Amino acid sequence: MRxxxxxxxxxxxxxxxxxxxxxxxxxxxxxxxxxxxxxxxGYVEADESLENAAMRELFEETGVQGDAxxxxxxxxxxxxxxxPRGRVITVAYFALVPxxxxxxxxxxxxxxxxxxxxxxxxxxxxxNQILNYALKRLRYKLEYSAVGFQLLPNEFSLSDLQQAxxxxxxxxxxxRNFRRRIQQAKVIEExxxxxxxxxxxxxxxxFRDDAVAEVKARRLFx
Amino acid sequence: MRxxxxxxxxxxxxxxxxxxxxxxxxxxxxxxxxxxxxxxxGYVEADESLENAAMRELFEETGVQGDAxxxxxxxxxxxxxxxPRGRVITVAYFALVPxxxxxxxxxxxxxxxxxxxxxxxxxxxxxNQILNYALKRLRYKLEYSAVGFQLLPNEFSLSDLQQAxxxxxxxxxxxRNFRRRIQQAKVIEExxxxxxxxxxxxxxxxFRDDAVAEVKARRLFx
DNA sequence: CCAAAAGTGTTTGCTCTACACCCATGG
DNA sequence: CCATGGGTGTAGAGCAAACACTTTTGG
Numbered sequence: 001m002r003x004x005x006x007x008x009x010x011x012x013x014x015x016x017x018x019x020x021x022x023x024x025x026x027x028x029x030x031x032x033x034x035x036x037x038x039x040x041x042g043y044v045e046a047d048e049s050l051e052n053a054a055m056r057e058l059f060e061e062t063g064v065q066g067d068a069x070x071x072x073x074x075x076x077x078x079x080x081x082x083x084p085r086g087r088v089i090t091v092a093y094f095a096l097v098p099x100x101x102x103x104x105x106x107x108x109x110x111x112x113x114x115x116x117x118x119x120x121x122x123x124x125x126x127x128n129q130i131l132n133y134a135l136k137r138l139r140y141k142l143e144y145s146a147v148g149f150q151l152l153p154n155e156f157s158l159s160d161l162q163q164a165x166x167x168x169x170x171x172x173x174x175x176r177n178f179r180r181r182i183q184q185a186k187v188i189e190e191x192x193x194x195x196x197x198x199x200x201x202x203x204x205x206x207f208r209d210d211a212v213a214e215v216k217a218r219r220l221f222x
Numbered sequence: 223m224r225x226x227x228x229x230x231x232x233x234x235x236x237x238x239x240x241x242x243x244x245x246x247x248x249x250x251x252x253x254x255x256x257x258x259x260x261x262x263x264g265y266v267e268a269d270e271s272l273e274n275a276a277m278r279e280l281f282e283e284t285g286v287q288g289d290a291x292x293x294x295x296x297x298x299x300x301x302x303x304x305x306p307r308g309r310v311i312t313v314a315y316f317a318l319v320p321x322x323x324x325x326x327x328x329x330x331x332x333x334x335x336x337x338x339x340x341x342x343x344x345x346x347x348x349x350n351q352i353l354n355y356a357l358k359r360l361r362y363k364l365e366y367s368a369v370g371f372q373l374l375p376n377e378f379s380l381s382d383l384q385q386a387x388x389x390x391x392x393x394x395x396x397x398r399n400f401r402r403r404i405q406q407a408k409v410i411e412e413x414x415x416x417x418x419x420x421x422x423x424x425x426x427x428x429f430r431d432d433a434v435a436e437v438k439a440r441r442l443f444x
Numbered sequence: 445c446c447a448a449a450a451g452t453g454t455t456t457g458c459t460c461t462a463c464a465c466c467c468a469t470g471g
Numbered sequence: 472c473c474a475t476g477g478g479t480g481t482a483g484a485g486c487a488a489a490c491a492c493t494t495t496t497g498g
Contacts, residue, residue: 003268005229007300007311046225046309050300076298076313078229078272087268089229089313091298159477175460176479199476200468380451398452399488421449422495 005087009053010041010127012074012134013062015114016151020115021167023131024061025123031123032084037115039131062097063073070096074134078116082126093129094134107139118124142168142210146187149207157202158182180193229307231275232263232349234316235284235297237336238373243389244336245353246283247345254306255346259337261353263312274312276315284319285332292318292372296356302350312347314354318372348372364390368409377413379424380404 013024025037040061044053050073059069071093078089081111115121117135120128141147142165151164162178182188196202235246248260262283266275272295277288292316300311337343339357341348364370364387375385384400404410411430416423 003265005227005266006340007227007229044227046227047302049302050311058400063381075295076272078266078313080269080271083349089266089272090352091311092299123489157477170374174462175477176463179478181460194471197476198470198474200478202477379450396489397450398490401451402453403487418496419449420447420497422451422497424450 003087005089007044008041008088008090009044009050009057010039010090010092010130011054011057011061011071012039012092012115012131013058013097014094014134014138014151015097015165016167023117023119023120023134024112025115025121026061026112029126036122036124037127038111038124039127044091049119050091051093054091054095058095064095064097064167066095069098070147074130074137077126077130078175079126085183090130092130093136096138096147098151098153112215139169146185146207149187152207154206155193155195155204156206157195157204158201161188161205225309227311227432228311229266230263230310231266231272231279232261233279233283233293234261234310234314234353235275235280235319236339236356236360236373237313237319238386239336239390241339241389242340243336245342246334247339247343247354248283248334248336258346259343259349260346261314261349262334266313272313273315276313276317280317286317286319288317291320296352297357299348299352301348311352312352314356315350315358318369320373320375338354354385359392368407368429373410373431376422376428377415377417377426379417379426381424383410383427409414 014146015022015024015108024040026040028036028038040057042053042057042060044050048053048056051066051071054071054073056073058066058069074092074094076089080087082088082090105123117131120131122128123131138147148168149161151168152160158179159184160177162173165178166172187208188205191204191206193204195204230355237244237246245264248262250258250260262367264279264282266272270278272346273293276293276295278328280286280291280293282302296314296316298311298313302309304310304312304376318419337355342353344350345353359368370387370390371383374382374388380401383404384395384397386393387400409430413426415426416425
């Protein structure tokens, strides 16, 4: 009546690095799939919620506090044979972190590395499937919610923002239309600061906290 | 390292009945929450996939074969204290079934009944939360996918379809605009049959199988 | 012929898209 | 003064919303 089933959480951690959409993977140092790359994850403790388990894994791998970044449940994968050790279902989460952070390997990982989502290795378990699903969901959400801002630091220019969208969506966007849309959506405000570099300095913006819930009835970027 | 966690699936089964959006609930005949209404569900067997478990529960409660109707994973609920008996996480699914079917009570249920989503009792566990989430998702999906057809029988009139949308969305729609949209989306075809009743007979339509994947880039019903 | 429900078009405003030049700064 | 990236507006097309009458059948 109550079969022995283990429960893990796995967390797909996306960031923008090197003009690329990257994901944090760890190299497994124990069987099964020793030496293969995998999504970070681990067992759910008896007294912690699933979300807390995901945030704990995120912190262990990146040092990022889960409540400071976007984190959401993705899907639960539970095919009987997905783990050769026995019945293990995994609740997959995905997180968006802003900066290219230093990473540290967890207990069960020999090393951790950011990898481009466009050049993924063959991974342990069903992790390629999980990652494909996460990527699909990320692109999808980008089109009708303001979640993309979570990939950027607190202050950013409109060009930064546009570049972020272009990297994730894998297509180029019209500058004037992009800016008009973002402004109309009223999800950002000027910080007052500017950033100097070669060329005209860029006004810096921040994401408006009160706009998080403001997911539009119409998609922002059709 | 591998805490004792039980895994269940719960399934929110929606249908249209009596001009109302209804959900199938069962009355618990054992503690905890004896006598309370609950969403049908049960333990996941050691060798079955989560989806199969959900389809099995659906069949046990309604006699409907899971592969004949729309069924999808909703969310996984895993707060440590959600079940007083111990740590139980539940993978919630939702299903859309076409007809007001006869229902039969499963092992752990004294009776099963269709209940209006607009007059829900206080339920066992966190089932009110699950149901609210399912309803939100249903309305949301209705707006940008063709999933609403799954609530109707094979043959239906355009008035039937419009009525279905109105019931679920809780608002009235313009007849001409509704029909034009549906026709443009090319998701239905005439069966050739008509249905007679008081008034002019209605042409009957069926949902086009090849249109299932055809979720629009633009929402169908903004 | 009357009641009841099915079916059908047009106009108007808005939103999306495509597109090219000037501006501010540092070197 | 030149190179570099930041910043701005408009015209045309396609889409969505509002709106009322005619058609077909059964009784």
